[in-house]
Amino acid sequence: MVENSGINKFSKRTSKVLSNFVDRYQLSEPAIILLTAVIVGIGAGFGAVFFRWLINSVSNISFGLVLSKLNSIPFYFYFIIPAIGGAIYGPMIYFYAREAKGHGVPEVMEAVALKGGRIRPQVAIVKSLASALCIGTGGSVGREGPIAQIGSALGSTLGQWFNLSDDRIKTLVACGAGGGIAATFNAPIAGAIFSLEIILGQFQTTSFGAVVISSVLADVIAHIFIGENRAFNIPIYKMKSPWELLLYVLLGAVLALFAYGFTKLLYFSEDIWDGIKIPEYVKPVLGGLVLGGIGLLSPKINAFPRVFGVGYKTISDVLFGNLALQAIILLFILKLLATVITLGSGGSGGIFAPSLFMGAMLGGVFGQFSHILFPQITAPAGAYALVGMAAFFSGAAHAPMTAILILYELTGDYSIILPLMLATVMSTLVSRFISRESIYTLKLTRRGIHIQQGKDIDILQSIKVKDAMTTDIDVVPLNLPISKLAEEFERTKHHGFPVVDEANQLSGIVTIQDLRSAFEKGSCENKVVADIATLDNVLVATPDEPMGDALRRLATRDIGRLPVVQSKSNRTLIGLIRRNDIIGAYNGAILKRTRHQHKVKTLQLQNKDKTALIRIQIPANSPVIGKRISEIKLPDESLIVSIRNQNKLTIAHGHTTLNENDELTVFVKIESINQVQEVLTGVPYSSKNIKEPK
Numbered sequence: 001m002v003e004n005s006g007i008n009k010f011s012k013r014t015s016k017v018l019s020n021f022v023d024r025y026q027l028s029e030p031a032i033i034l035l036t037a038v039i040v041g042i043g044a045g046f047g048a049v050f051f052r053w054l055i056n057s058v059s060n061i062s063f064g065l066v067l068s069k070l071n072s073i074p075f076y077f078y079f080i081i082p083a084i085g086g087a088i089y090g091p092m093i094y095f096y097a098r099e100a101k102g103h104g105v106p107e108v109m110e111a112v113a114l115k116g117g118r119i120r121p122q123v124a125i126v127k128s129l130a131s132a133l134c135i136g137t138g139g140s141v142g143r144e145g146p147i148a149q150i151g152s153a154l155g156s157t158l159g160q161w162f163n164l165s166d167d168r169i170k171t172l173v174a175c176g177a178g179g180g181i182a183a184t185f186n187a188p189i190a191g192a193i194f195s196l197e198i199i200l201g202q203f204q205t206t207s208f209g210a211v212v213i214s215s216v217l218a219d220v221i222a223h224i225f226i227g228e229n230r231a232f233n234i235p236i237y238k239m240k241s242p243w244e245l246l247l248y249v250l251l252g253a254v255l256a257l258f259a260y261g262f263t264k265l266l267y268f269s270e271d272i273w274d275g276i277k278i279p280e281y282v283k284p285v286l287g288g289l290v291l292g293g294i295g296l297l298s299p300k301i302n303a304f305p306r307v308f309g310v311g312y313k314t315i316s317d318v319l320f321g322n323l324a325l326q327a328i329i330l331l332f333i334l335k336l337l338a339t340v341i342t343l344g345s346g347g348s349g350g351i352f353a354p355s356l357f358m359g360a361m362l363g364g365v366f367g368q369f370s371h372i373l374f375p376q377i378t379a380p381a382g383a384y385a386l387v388g389m390a391a392f393f394s395g396a397a398h399a400p401m402t403a404i405l406i407l408y409e410l411t412g413d414y415s416i417i418l419p420l421m422l423a424t425v426m427s428t429l430v431s432r433f434i435s436r437e438s439i440y441t442l443k444l445t446r447r448g449i450h451i452q453q454g455k456d457i458d459i460l461q462s463i464k465v466k467d468a469m470t471t472d473i474d475v476v477p478l479n480l481p482i483s484k485l486a487e488e489f490e491r492t493k494h495h496g497f498p499v500v501d502e503a504n505q506l507s508g509i510v511t512i513q514d515l516r517s518a519f520e521k522g523s524c525e526n527k528v529v530a531d532i533a534t535l536d537n538v539l540v541a542t543p544d545e546p547m548g549d550a551l552r553r554l555a556t557r558d559i560g561r562l563p564v565v566q567s568k569s570n571r572t573l574i575g576l577i578r579r580n581d582i583i584g585a586y587n588g589a590i591l592k593r594t595r596h597q598h599k600v601k602t603l604q605l606q607n608k609d610k611t612a613l614i615r616i617q618i619p620a621n622s623p624v625i626g627k628r629i630s631e632i633k634l635p636d637e638s639l640i641v642s643i644r645n646q647n648k649l650t651i652a653h654g655h656t657t658l659n660e661n662d663e664l665t666v667f668v669k670i671e672s673i674n675q676v677q678e679v680l681t682g683v684p685y686s687s688k689n690i691k692e693p694k
Helices: 005-025 027-069 077-096 103-114 122-136 144-161 168-185 186-201 205-225 242-274 280-297 312-319 325-344 352-373 383-397 402-410 415-435 441-443 482-492 512-520 547-557 579-609 668-682
Strands: 495-499 506-511 563-564 573-578 609-616 639-645 646-651 661-667
Touching: 027 077, 027 122, 027 144, 027 205, 077 122, 077 280, 103 144, 103 168, 103 186, 103 441, 122 144, 144 168, 144 186, 144 352, 168 186, 168 205, 168 402, 186 205, 186 402, 242 325, 242 352, 242 383, 242 415, 242 441, 280 325, 280 482, 312 352, 312 383, 325 352, 325 668, 352 383, 383 402, 402 415, 482 512, 495 646, 506 512, 506 563, 609 668, 661 668
Parallel strands: none
Antiparallel strands: 495 506, 563 573, 609 661, 639 646, 639 661
């Protein structure tokens, strides 16, 4: 990955200036929070305005220029324009900011949960350009996710410049995200709730106040430059009958199923594209060609495919009842395919707008059928399309408060609030019943990161069952006599055995307690394992599920072992999870997490104080071999911390003598690394000899 040294140098200089400003005027913590929240809110507002202008500019150049010259768009331009866009933003993301790939919000959540809210400054720049190019050249993604990530990067950068604590930086990240959403939808309340509900995952007084300030200021900035209506036009609908609430509940449940399907299809698409053996930065070009084929089939507005871009004009048409049923169904299918192709192939943009689009289409279809069946008690189909937008997004994102408030602020009408709340909450409940992962958290779960209330939880969730299970296991067949079973227990000292049939398919579990109970009941001379084993409702694990899930299953019945089968449909026994395996997996996960946290803290220390912890191997010809540390002339403010030799770790002292192959951990100023290298090894500086401490 290419590092932008210019941005890094500018950030360091700015950080020094702002730190001196805080020290000089001795600003209190509330004053710093207020000041930074104001700056982030204004920055997020201008960022949203600039980002929208950038999208419009790219779209006018790519499609508007063709229309102005030819008065129509030749069919091959539907392939060429998205492919050219992918050829530009693909390498931009790959070489400068990988975090800009995809829909952005999960990356912000990861930064908050694991990195103290720290996001690299160049993410805002790359995300702006990449997402504008993707959307402007036809990518079927939204601008809300990118704006949230751009605002978050601005907030994080400002927090780092002020050298604030991790908690304060996280708050500024939420301020940036909330400001971006507020400026996009003219919905400052929803923007604030989005940040607290999704980004931070918790509500605190200090965070809430700062986020509200940023959201309001961002909305004011956008209002000045863009105007009041910034998303799409929405008609006013009212509920015609209390009986209609039952239909809205059903609508919420149905849309939850579609939202879950959209989530699974999106990551299935990512897996397929990941499996294609071509350079990653080339995949958006191929994705653009596929997207062009979808655009060719799509209904169009002035020759522009309705499934390209954010699609707000099409949403307005559905809300006002201007589209036929067949067109709505076709648009839902094509939008679904266009979105998963765009994001799966490496596009940059959000899932917010596509979720609203698909929710409106499905709600419109549901409303038309409902109005045909119950014309006297149902509102027009547009009302169901309106509620469907919130229900679909909430089913995908598991964010009912954000969905309800955004639609309420967009309409400004209380009369639709009851159907809106019922459908959205029902969609969330059904979606959570199907899967506890949202479209945002699932992306992180696939990386081994499990988010709850803004924190990475359950450390065992990062380890798969197949990585911890015992594969060398003892089993017993169904027809084994009880007397032989007793001998097996005596020989192995086990407390239980998996029971298998002739094809090595798991049939059940038999424990030493089962054996004791059988002997207490009387003679066992003619009995076999099948007579005493537990053969029904046997709990099992599969190799690809997290260890945390297996542990919870063990705790359900307070048992000490869990058979591992090939899959839910294939009961071939491949391993066994015991309590010792769980303990070993937990210790390994703790060690891995500790190393990760140590590395993060080391990097933070380097960035803040221009220092580093490095490891240097003492070669055979080093001039310091046989010398005491006190005799070695190291640069000022350099310190040998520890010495490792043949797995033996020693804390360094002045009288410690250095030997060949000693591995030294040295605390050093960054500008002195070259000199320390030469003193300890006797050879000119080479980065190959410098290693980060594990």
